[in-house]
Amino acid sequence: MSSAITCEDVRVSYGDLQVLRGVSFDIPAGQGVVLLGANGCGKSTLMRSLNGLEKLQSGRIRIHGDSLADASRVDLRRIRRCMGYVFQQFNLVPQLSAFQNVLLGAMGRHRLGLLSCLGLTASTEERARAMACLERVGMADRAQHRPSQLSGGQQQRVAIARMLMQAPKVVIADEPIASLDPKAGREVLDLLWRIVREEGLSMLCTLHQLDLAREYADRIIGMKAGRVEIDAAIADIDPLHLNTLYVGMTRVDAQPQEDAA
Numbered sequence: 590m591s592s593a594i595t596c597e598d599v600r601v602s603y604g605d606l607q608v609l610r611g612v613s614f615d616i617p618a619g620q621g622v623v624l625l626g627a628n629g630c631g632k633s634t635l636m637r638s639l640n641g642l643e644k645l646q647s648g649r650i651r652i653h654g655d656s657l658a659d660a661s662r663v664d665l666r667r668i669r670r671c672m673g674y675v676f677q678q679f680n681l682v683p684q685l686s687a688f689q690n691v692l693l694g695a696m697g698r699h700r701l702g703l704l705s706c707l708g709l710t711a712s713t714e715e716r717a718r719a720m721a722c723l724e725r726v727g728m729a730d731r732a733q734h735r736p737s738q739l740s741g742g743q744q745q746r747v748a749i750a751r752m753l754m755q756a757p758k759v760v761i762a763d764e765p766i767a768s769l770d771p772k773a774g775r776e777v778l779d780l781l782w783r784i785v786r787e788e789g790l791s792m793l794c795t796l797h798q799l800d801l802a803r804e805y806a807d808r809i810i811g812m813k814a815g816r817v818e819i820d821a822a823i824a825d826i827d828p829l830h831l832n833t834l835y836v837g838m839t840r841v842d843a844q845p846q847e848d849a850a
């Protein structure tokens with residue numbers, strides 16, 4: 590099976606602080622992986638690195654075989670177009686309707702201009718596709734609502750529809766349910782994983798809930814203080830082992846005496 594995301598000994602530093610300390614893993618196409626780890630262990634830095642937003646001190650990241658470091662600006666745009674994002678804070682444009690926000694998902698892929706995304710010049714086909722994406726996440730009846738008129742769970746559904754509109758191959762979901770209550774969070778997670786499975790996408794998704802990670806993921810990667818501590822298929826995971834990710838030296842900026850306490 591081909592690789593969707595490959596990290597080879599990735600190191601990233603901010604000044605003297607080494608945040609990613611030799612991170613390596615390979616996610617095959619079609620696999621859904623949950624990334625676990627305590628606050629400050631480097632998860633967000635890794636997620637940003639996968640988008641080419643961090644300069645690697647050393648190592649290499651490949652997305653479907655393409656190395657981010659070697660990519661020209663045109664190549665980087667092409668690689669990014671095949672990556673869909675779902676964020677904790679939804680990142681919808683507040684002035685636009687749900688429908689217009691979903692049209693935004695097609696902007697990079699089809700070189701649509703802003704007017705198209707506002708729905709003013711979008712083709713009938715694009716408009717129909719955006720509505721189909723909203724239907725897929727159960728939000729067609731709220732197409733004309735602005736984000737402020739929607740609950741957090743509904744906003745995240747719209748964000749998932751926007752990701753779907755982009756037609757990505759790889760999904761990066763950074764704490765997609767951290768802003769939601771448990772019921773809405775579970776509904777969003779059900780939807781996100783269902784869509785990822787139905788579309789045959791690959792996903793790396795950070796979560797803080799160990800029970801949900803074990804329920805949804807094919808595989809868990811656990812980080813501790815900038816390193817991969819656990820990397821195992823869900824069937825091979827010892828739940829007690831996961832707890833060790835949250836004990837002792839977990840942060841990359843921890844002082845030894847803090848962790849001894």
Ligand SMILES: Nc1ncnc2c1ncn2[C@@H]1O[C@H](COP(=O)(O)OP(=O)(O)OP(=O)(O)O)[C@@H](O)[C@H]1O
Nearest residue numbers: 603608626627628629630631632633634635841842
């Ligand atoms: N832009 C930056 N400049 C300097 N230091 C940074 C920067 N971003 C992150 N750090 C440092 O790297 C550490 C790891 O941050 P990161 O956000 O990657 O952790 P995380 O595992 O995602 O944490 P959380 O779960 O709280 O989001 C932080 O504690 C901080 O000290």
